[in-house]
Amino acid sequence: MERKGSAAGAKGNPSPPAAGEAQRPQPPLCVPGGGGGGTPARGQAGAAAEPAEFIRRAHEFKSQGAQCYKDKKFREAIGKYHRALLELKGLLPAAGERERDSRGASPAGAPNPGRLSEEQSKTVEAIEIDCYNSLAACLLQAELVNYERVKEYCLKVLKKEGENFKALYRSGVAFYHLGDYDKALYYLKEARTRQPTDTNVIRYIQLTEMKLSRCSQREKEAM
Incomplete structure (x- = not known):
């Protein structure tokens, strides 16, 4: 009977660590309701x-x-x-991410961290x-002039702001020099609707129409 009692006592009181074994630090006690009033981490403020x-x-x-x-x-x-x-x-x-965000929008008034x-x-x-x-x-x-790159930059602008006069005009110029006269005329005419008296736009429209006329004449002669 005594043996059982001593065994039970040993079970209820674990032995201290052996010599040379480090004592593990005890985790801090959690205080109920104490987590909400702390100062935000520096990383959060930096983000x-x-x-x-x-x-x-x-x-x-x-x-x-x-x-x-x-x-x-x-x-x-x-x-x-x-x-x-x-x-x-x-x-x-990106566009796909914006679409996902709109479908999974946060409830009204909820913070949306990491967004502009x-x-x-x-x-x-x-x-x-x-x-x-x-x-x-x-x-x-x-x-x-790298007209291919000019076209690329202008189309990036027009993707964001379709009525941007400078991008419309320069797109027309780029397509003209790349030999795509139909697209050149389209963008140049779009630019003219924004600034009807711009002499550069008018000049390039005339040049483009001349090129298209010559191309049409050649096609007729080839037939």
Whole structure:
């Protein structure tokens, strides 16, 4: 009977650790209701400030690019505009992600961490539009113009802002020099609806119509 009692006592009181074995620290006791009043972690505050910092740097690089363009330092300007776009990369969700977010929207009033505010989203898009438009303008100043790249940048602008006059006009110019006269005429006429008296637009429309007329004449002769 005594043996059973001593065994029970041993079972209820575990032996202390052997010599040389470190005593494990006990986890802190949880105080009910004490988790809500703590100070937010530094990482959370930093994450909230991150988008604003990226936008600030992008705006700074864009301004530097504009100054380089004014100084006719077009290669340097291109580098600055690319740096600005790099700062913004990943801030705006892709179209598929936006669609998922809209379908799985948070309840009204619930916080949506890691997302830009409406004002920040508009600022990011405005900077992107300015940068792509300016990149196209820089490329058009080169001795050997990469019209394929000009077209690419202008179409990026039009995807975000379909009535942008500069992008419409430069798209028309790019398609003209790439030999796609039908598309060139389309974009140039769209540009003319925005600024009917612009002499450059009118000139390129005339040039494009002449090219189309010649192509049509050749087709008739070939038949």
